[in-house]
Amino acid sequence: MDTSWAHSHSQLNKLLNHLNIPLHLLVRNPNFAARNQLLNNKKVQMKNYETVFILNPVLSEEQMKDTVQKFTKILKDTGANIINEELWGLKKLAYPIQHKSTGFYNLVEYEAAPDSISTLETEFRRDEKVMRFLTVSLDKHAIIYNERRKQGAFNKKKKETKEEAKA
DSSP states (O other): OOOHHHHHHHHHHHHHHHHTOOHHHHHHOSOHHHHHHHHHTOOOOOEEEEEEEEEOTTSOHHHHHHHHHHHHHHHHHTTOEEEEEEEEEEEEEEEEETTEEEEEEEEEEEEEOHHHHHHHHHHHHHOTTEEEEEEEEOOHHHHHHHHHHHTTTTOHHHHHHHHHHHO
């Protein structure tokens, strides 16, 4: 008879008692990344990510904002820290997607555990309002570039006004 499950179960109970967490909260918790962190008793390494997603152009402004809030809430529920959120608005697509030639572009930059990305992308696939999405992991150079971009270092209009002021 294999008693390894009983041994691991008793270790889990000891850990939960030590942390003062009831077992039923751990089992029903949809936040799998946090549950795995508790079980492994390790600190999860946070990484920087950037996700761009295109929403269906048929949506009203309010529906679009609600959908964006839904996805940022999913990120926050998985323990992510939202760094930047940009609404790029209605843009023309390079090629038709689902017989649509335009879409609402959105960008979210965040810091999260690698496990939370699969949860977010699963929700993107389930939602019919999302036409396309892309998540990339940011390296140190991309983080610096994003900081400079947010400060307006690459804004051509600012350069033109500076040149006109000098003349």
